[in-house]
Amino acid sequence: MLCPPPIAAPSSLWSARRAFLLAAGAGAMAPAIAQVDVGTSSTLRKLIPAETLERSAAQQYQQMMEQARSKRALAPDDFPQLQRLRAIAQRLIPHTKPWNERAGQWRWEVNLIGSKQINAFCMPGGKIAFYTGILDQLKLTDDEAAMIMGHEMAHALREHARERLAKTQATNIGLRLGSQLLGLGDLGNAAASLGGQLLTLQFSRSDESDADLVGLELAARAGYQPEASVSLWKKMGNATGNKQGGLAFLSTHPSGPARIEQLQANVPKVQKLYEAARKG
Numbered sequence: 001m002l003c004p005p006p007i008a009a010p011s012s013l014w015s016a017r018r019a020f021l022l023a024a025g026a027g028a029m030a031p032a033i034a035q036v037d038v039g040t041s042s043t044l045r046k047l048i049p050a051e052t053l054e055r056s057a058a059q060q061y062q063q064m065m066e067q068a069r070s071k072r073a074l075a076p077d078d079f080p081q082l083q084r085l086r087a088i089a090q091r092l093i094p095h096t097k098p099w100n101e102r103a104g105q106w107r108w109e110v111n112l113i114g115s116k117q118i119n120a121f122c123m124p125g126g127k128i129a130f131y132t133g134i135l136d137q138l139k140l141t142d143d144e145a146a147m148i149m150g151h152e153m154a155h156a157l158r159e160h161a162r163e164r165l166a167k168t169q170a171t172n173i174g175l176r177l178g179s180q181l182l183g184l185g186d187l188g189n190a191a192a193s194l195g196g197q198l199l200t201l202q203f204s205r206s207d208e209s210d211a212d213l214v215g216l217e218l219a220a221r222a223g224y225q226p227e228a229s230v231s232l233w234k235k236m237g238n239a240t241g242n243k244q245g246g247l248a249f250l251s252t253h254p255s256g257p258a259r260i261e262q263l264q265a266n267v268p269k270v271q272k273l274y275e276a277a278r279k280g
């Protein structure tokens, strides 16, 4: 259920305009049921149609999985750690739709790549991958793995990539590519270029904090212990000194005291959801 925009008073231009802006942002607003306090996504992301981005992401994801398979680094369906991740996803997915209407139609996928890297992602459209390094080096419990998955799903649900890419297009390339993205030019090239950019995307700090909170709530609703978000980021913090793991994820996900404090402060807000999910 999405939060409806307030009804504009017809006499007020300001409120009519504001209602329009709110309606335009409705795709990634926080749902009315949300317990954590997060804002509305930027309307600038509309510069890139969601379908175009999801299609590019699916292509990029498939290529990455093919590459991993050709190096014998893609976990087979019966691999226990992969089965564990897919079971976690099955519990989280039913709680995603209130955060993004489109998620109801996403073809969610979860794969595990054999690599020492501490890394995990969820591309637009629900394409998830974990690297064995993040499970093994951090010795993640199911609750902690669910917090990472919830965090990554939240980036996709809240359309952070779409917003980042839209901002990049708007500032660097301008209207020419913008018109391509809107379907007036070579869509194939634009889609390929978007897919490539997904791999090097840097989220902002506010995206990160947004994903932490939305992920925390998703995981709590799925019956995963909220306190695990805190233990997870403490483990991440400790792993930062470990060069062997590859620092890609850790450098884009700094685990400082501010991050841990924010999660700690939000644990009580979702504790009842967790308890209700455990009872149900």
Ligand SMILES: [Zn+2]
Pocket: 151, 155, 203, 208, 211, 253
């Ligand atoms: Zn993140």
